[in-house]
Amino acid sequence: MNRRFTERLLALCSPLVLLLVWEIAAQVGWLNRQFFPPPSSILGTFLVLWERGVITSALWATTQRVVVGFAFGAIPAIALGLVLGLSRPLRLALLPVANILYSLPKIAILPLVLLIFGIGETSKIVVTAISVFFLVLLNTVAGVQGIDRLLFDVARDFGANRWQAYRTVALPGALPLVLAGCKLGLGFALIVVVGTEFVAAGAREGVGVLIWESWQVLNIEAMYVGLILTAIVGWALNLIIDEIEVGLLPWRAEHGGGITRVRAEHRLAGVPIRVWWRSARPFSFTATIIPITLGAVIAPMTTSWAIRIALFFLTMVGALFIHAGTNMVNDYYDHRNGLDHADSIGPGKAIQQGLLSPRQVLVGGLVAFLIGALIGLLLVWLRGPAILLLGLICLPLAYFYTGAPFKLAYYGLGEILVAIFMGPVMILGSYYVQAGTFGLTPALLSLPVAFLVAAIMHINNLRDIETDRERGKITIANLLGPTGAAWEYYLLIFGAYAIVAVLAALQITAPTILLSLITLPLALSLVQRVAATKEPLALNAVLRQTSALHLRFGTLLIIGLLLPLAL
Amino acid sequence: MAAAPPTKITLQQLSHHYPAASGGALAALQGLNLTIRDGEFICLLGPSGCGKSTLLRLLAGLEKPTAGALTISHNDDQRPAQAMVFQGPSLFPWRTVLDNVAYGLEIGAGGPPLPRPEREERARLRIAQVGLARFADSYPHQLSEGMRQRANLARALTVNPAILLMDEPFGNLDEQNRLLMQTELLQIWQHSQQSTTVVFVTHSIDEAIVLADRIVILTPRPGQIDAILTVELPRPRDAAALRGNARYAALYAECWDRLRTSVLAARTADTTPWQGLATGEQRL
Numbered sequence: 132m133n134r135r136f137t138e139r140l141l142a143l144c145s146p147l148v149l150l151l152v153w154e155i156a157a158q159v160g161w162l163n164r165q166f167f168p169p170p171s172s173i174l175g176t177f178l179v180l181w182e183r184g185v186i187t188s189a190l191w192a193t194t195q196r197v198v199v200g201f202a203f204g205a206i207p208a209i210a211l212g213l214v215l216g217l218s219r220p221l222r223l224a225l226l227p228v229a230n231i232l233y234s235l236p237k238i239a240i241l242p243l244v245l246l247i248f249g250i251g252e253t254s255k256i257v258v259t260a261i262s263v264f265f266l267v268l269l270n271t272v273a274g275v276q277g278i279d280r281l282l283f284d285v286a287r288d289f290g291a292n293r294w295q296a297y298r299t300v301a302l303p304g305a306l307p308l309v310l311a312g313c314k315l316g317l318g319f320a321l322i323v324v325v326g327t328e329f330v331a332a333g334a335r336e337g338v339g340v341l342i343w344e345s346w347q348v349l350n351i352e353a354m355y356v357g358l359i360l361t362a363i364v365g366w367a368l369n370l371i372i373d374e375i376e377v378g379l380l381p382w383r384a385e386h387g388g389g390i391t392r393v394r395a396e397h398r399l400a401g402v403p404i405r406v407w408w409r410s411a412r413p414f415s416f417t418a419t420i421i422p423i424t425l426g427a428v429i430a431p432m433t434t435s436w437a438i439r440i441a442l443f444f445l446t447m448v449g450a451l452f453i454h455a456g457t458n459m460v461n462d463y464y465d466h467r468n469g470l471d472h473a474d475s476i477g478p479g480k481a482i483q484q485g486l487l488s489p490r491q492v493l494v495g496g497l498v499a500f501l502i503g504a505l506i507g508l509l510l511v512w513l514r515g516p517a518i519l520l521l522g523l524i525c526l527p528l529a530y531f532y533t534g535a536p537f538k539l540a541y542y543g544l545g546e547i548l549v550a551i552f553m554g555p556v557m558i559l560g561s562y563y564v565q566a567g568t569f570g571l572t573p574a575l576l577s578l579p580v581a582f583l584v585a586a587i588m589h590i591n592n593l594r595d596i597e598t599d600r601e602r603g604k605i606t607i608a609n610l611l612g613p614t615g616a617a618w619e620y621y622l623l624i625f626g627a628y629a630i631v632a633v634l635a636a637l638q639i640t641a642p643t644i645l646l647s648l649i650t651l652p653l654a655l656s657l658v659q660r661v662a663a664t665k666e667p668l669a670l671n672a673v674l675r676q677t678s679a680l681h682l683r684f685g686t687l688l689i690i691g692l693l694l695p696l697a698l
Numbered sequence: 699m700a701a702a703p704p705t706k707i708t709l710q711q712l713s714h715h716y717p718a719a720s721g722g723a724l725a726a727l728q729g730l731n732l733t734i735r736d737g738e739f740i741c742l743l744g745p746s747g748c749g750k751s752t753l754l755r756l757l758a759g760l761e762k763p764t765a766g767a768l769t770i771s772h773n774d775d776q777r778p779a780q781a782m783v784f785q786g787p788s789l790f791p792w793r794t795v796l797d798n799v800a801y802g803l804e805i806g807a808g809g810p811p812l813p814r815p816e817r818e819e820r821a822r823l824r825i826a827q828v829g830l831a832r833f834a835d836s837y838p839h840q841l842s843e844g845m846r847q848r849a850n851l852a853r854a855l856t857v858n859p860a861i862l863l864m865d866e867p868f869g870n871l872d873e874q875n876r877l878l879m880q881t882e883l884l885q886i887w888q889h890s891q892q893s894t895t896v897v898f899v900t901h902s903i904d905e906a907i908v909l910a911d912r913i914v915i916l917t918p919r920p921g922q923i924d925a926i927l928t929v930e931l932p933r934p935r936d937a938a939a940l941r942g943n944a945r946y947a948a949l950y951a952e953c954w955d956r957l958r959t960s961v962l963a964a965r966t967a968d969t970t971p972w973q974g975l976a977t978g979e980q981r982l
Contacts, residue, residue: 282790380792
C-alpha cells in the first residue's frame with residue numbers, strides 16, 4: 132500500500148518536476164530560449180492559438196485525415212486478409228507481393244500519388260490508406276492462419292457454409308491480431324498524415340501544417356504547441372482503440388497475456404474497480420438510462436446547449452450512483468436473508484461469487500448513495516428545492532427497498548416501487564432539472580416506461596415464485612399464482628403499447644413515438660413464451676429479453692420524440 | 699420379441715489414405731466392413747494411431763474415403779445426421795459456454811437456424827443437464843478441463859444428432875471426472891430412449907466395456923478390424939460395480955490379449971511404429 136503510493140507519487144511528480152526544471156533553466160538562461168522556450172510561454176502561445184481557433188481546426192483536420200485514411204486502408208485489408216488467410220492458392224499468389232510492398236516506406240510514394248491525384252485531400256488519404264492497408268492485411272492473414280484448424284472442423288461438422296465459417300470462426304479468431312494490426316496502423320497513419328501535412332500539399336489546416344509553418348516563421352512556441360497536439364492525437368487514438376479492443380475481446384481481457392496489453396488493475400479500497408463495477412450490476416443500468424434520457428429529451432429549451440448537456444450528465448451520473456447503491460444494498464440484504472444461494476439461476480452476484488464480502492458490498496452501496504446524494508445536492512443548488520424533495524423521498528425508499536427494518540420488496544411492493552421510481556420519478560426529475568417545472572406530457576410518457584420496467588421485475592418474481600415462497604418473500608407473483616402472474620405480465624406489456632398508441636392518437640405527443648411499435652413482434656413472442664412455460668430456466672431467458680424489450684422500446688420512444696426536432 | 703432395429707451405418711471395404719509428407723500415401727484404414735444398428739453404442743478400441751479418429755472424421759463427412767463405401771441411413775429432417783464431440787480444445791475461446799453450446803442451432807445443423815431466444819433456451823436446458831448452469835456466461839478459459847468437456851458434450855447434444863461421434867472425449871480427465879462423465883453420458887443416452895447411435899473412440903479397455911454394446915477392436919496402422927466383441931452386461935450399468943463382474947473380467951482379458959498381440963506384432967514389423975501417422979492424423 133505504502134509502496135504503491137510512493138510509486139504513484141513518483142509517476143505523477145516526475146513530469147511536473149521536469150517541467151519546473153525546464154522553466155527555471157530557460158528563464159535563467161541555461162537553456163537557449165530559441166530552441167527550448169520555457170513551458171509558460173508555450174502555454175501562453177497555446178492560449179492565444181486556442182482563442183484564434185487554430186488549435187481546434189488543426190486537431191479536427193488531422194484527426195479527420197487519420198481516421199478517414201485509416202478506415203479506407205483497414206476495412207478492405209481486413210476483408211482481403213480473411214480471404215487470403217483461408218485460401219491457400221490466393222495466399223501463395225498474393226502474399227509475396229504484399230510482403231514486398233509492405234517493406235516500402237509509404238511516404239516514399241507520396242510524390243507518385245501527388246502526380247496521380249493532384250495536390251489536395253485525396254492524395255493524403257490515399258497515401259495514409261495504403262500505409263495502413265499492408266500492415267492490417269498481413270496481421271489479418273497471420274491471425275486467420277493462427278486459428279486452430281480444429282475450430283474450422285467444428286464449424287464444418289455443424290454444417291456451417293463458407294460464409295458462416297468466416298463469420299463465426301475466421302473473423303472472431305483473427306480479431307486479436309487484426310486489432311493489433313489496427314493499433315500499429317493508426318500509429319503509422321498519424322506519422323504519414325503529419326508527413327504529408329509538412330509537404331503542405333494544399334492543406335491550410337492540421338497539426339503538421341502548424342509545425343511546418345511555425346518553423347518557416349521561426350515561431351518556436353507554436354511549433355511546440357504543434358508537437359504537443361500531435362502527441363495528444365496519437366495518445367487519444369490509442370486510448371480509443373484500446374477501449375474498442377477490450378470491448379471486442381472480452382474473452383481475452385481477463386487473460387491479460389498474449390497480444391492484448393495487460394491492463395493495469397486500478398483498485399479502490401483494495402478491490403479492483405472491475406469488481407466494484409460488476410457488483411453494481413451494470414447490465415441493469417439501462418433501466419435508469421432510459422427514463423433519465425427521456426425526461427431530458429422532452430424538456431423545452433430554457434438554457435444553452437452546453438448547460439443543458441452538463442445538467443443532463445450530472446443527473447445521469449447521480450441517478451446511476453443511486454441505482455448502483457440500491458443494487459448493492461439489495462444484494463447485501465438478499466444475501467443476509469438467504470434469498471440468494473450458490474445455485475440461484477439469476478445473473479451472478481458479487482457476494483455469491485466470493486468477489487466481495489457482504490460488508491464490503493453494504494459499505495460500497497452506502498458510498499454510492501452518498502455520491503448520488505452529493506450530486507443531488509449540487510442539482511438542488513443549481514435548479515431549486517424541488518429536487519431536494521425528490522431526493523428525500525427516493526433515498527430512504529431505495530435503501531429500505533430490501534433494507535431492514537422495512538424490506539419493502541419482501542412485502543409485495545417491489546414492482547410498484549420500481550415502476551414508480553424508474554418511471555415517473557426519474558422522468559419528471561430529469562425533466563425538472565432541465566425545465567425548472569413539472570409537466571403533464573412527461574408524466575404521461577413515463578407510464579409506458581414504468582409498465583415495462585415493472586414487467587422486468589415481475590418476470591423475475593414469476594421465475595422465483597417457488598423459491599421466494601419457501602423463503603417467505605411475498606411478491607405480487609406469488610400472491611397471484613402462476614396463471615394470474617402471467618396475466619399481469621401480459622397486461623404490463625400490452626399496456627405500454629396501448630398508452631403509446633393513445634398518446635399518439637390524442638396528439639399529446641408527436642406521432643413519431645409510434646416508432647416504438649417496431650418492437651411489437653418481440654413483445655408478442657415473449658408473451659407467447661410466458662403463456663407456454665413457467666419453467667425457471669426458460670423464464671430466465673424471457674427476463675433477459677424483457678429488459679432488452681425495455682431498452683429497445685425506450686430507445687425508439689426517445690428517437691421518436693427527437694425526430695420532430697430534427698426535421 | 700421386437701424386430702431387430704434397422705441398420706444405421708454401413709461400411710463396405712472402407713479404406714482411407716493420407717498423402718505422406720515424403721510423397722506416396724499413408725494407409726490409415728484398410729478394408730473395413732461393419733454394420734452399426736440404429737441406437738447402438740459402439741466403442742472403437744485400439745492403440746494410438748490406428749485410424750480411430752480417421753474413421754470418425756469419415757463418418758462426420760470431414761474427409762472423403764479413398765476407397766470403399768460408407769452409408770448412413772438418415773431420413774429425419776428434425777435432427778442432423780451426426781454431431782461430433784472433438785478431441786482436444788475444441789470450444790470457441792471467444793464464445794461463452796452458452797454461445798458455444800448454442801452454436802449448432804445458430805448455424806442451423808439439422809434444420810433452419812433458430813432465433814436467439816429459442817436457441818438459448820434449448821442450450822440452457824442442455825447446459826443445466828451437464829451441470830454447468832452457473833457457468834453459462836463464462837468463457838472456456840475460465841473453466842476446468844472437466845467443465846470444458848461437459849460443455850463440449852452439451853454442444854453436440856443440443857442439436858440432438860441421430861449419431862453422436864465422440865473422439866476420446868474423456869481422455870484428458872482425471873479418473874474421478876472420467877467415471878462421473880461416463881455415468882452421465884450413459885444416463886443421457888438412456889434418457890433419449892437409446893434413439894441416438896453413439897460411436898465412441900477410446901484407447902481405454904475399461905471405458906469401452908463400461909459404455910459399449912459392441913466393442914470394435916482395430917489393429918495398428920493400417921487400421922483393420924481385428925475383432926468385434928459383444929458386451930452383454932445388463933443396463934443401466936454402474937461403472938464401479940461392473941468391475942467385480944466375471945463377464946467384465948473375461949472381456950477385459952480378451953481385449954487386452956488382442957491389443958497386446960497386435961501391438962507387439964506391429965513393433966517387430968516396423969521399427970518406427972505408428973508415430974508418424976499419429977502426428978499426421980491429428981494435424982490434417
